[in-house]
Amino acid sequence: MPQITQDNHNSVTLKTIWWRLFSLILILALAWFWVMLSATPAYAQANTINYTKTNLQNRDFSHTDLKGAVFAAAEMKRANFQGADLTNAILTQGILLEANLEGANLTGALADQVTFDKANLKNAIFTEAMLTRTSFFNADITGADFTDALVDRYEVKLLCPRATGVNPITGVSTRESLGCR
Numbered sequence: 001m002p003q004i005t006q007d008n009h010n011s012v013t014l015k016t017i018w019w020r021l022f023s024l025i026l027i028l029a030l031a032w033f034w035v036m037l038s039a040t041p042a043y044a045q046a047n048t049i050n051y052t053k054t055n056l057q058n059r060d061f062s063h064t065d066l067k068g069a070v071f072a073a074a075e076m077k078r079a080n081f082q083g084a085d086l087t088n089a090i091l092t093q094g095i096l097l098e099a100n101l102e103g104a105n106l107t108g109a110l111a112d113q114v115t116f117d118k119a120n121l122k123n124a125i126f127t128e129a130m131l132t133r134t135s136f137f138n139a140d141i142t143g144a145d146f147t148d149a150l151v152d153r154y155e156v157k158l159l160c161p162r163a164t165g166v167n168p169i170t171g172v173s174t175r176e177s178l179g180c181r
Helices: 007-037 153-162 174-178
Strands: none
Touching: 153 174
């Protein structure tokens, strides 16, 4: 039986360490190449409509495809978004006083700190929208769908007494989508 000397043991240990280090580097390199080769460029940014801090009062956007559009801090009093597709749009700090959003699709929209006061929101879809610190004073929410939307509890308490109707697209009642009792 061969005798294992200290030099042989150190040599085996160093080979093991080098082999493990080489394997780790190879795995990390392959992972990096996989991520880089499968990554797709973000073309959407170049094509995004951006109305940040723009005066859009009385503008007509009815039945327009505005997916991912940015309306941050835009002035949109009495603007017409009837039937518009605002999926994943950014409306942060927007003013939509007396605006018409009847039948608009705001699925996944970021609409925090927005003023929807006196707006027509009949049959609008707000599923999975972010509606924190947003005001709906005297807005018509008949048939609006707020399923999985993030709405302040205080605002929900104000909306529930006016929550009526069923959304014709989603089939969800406004009261149910707000969690009214």
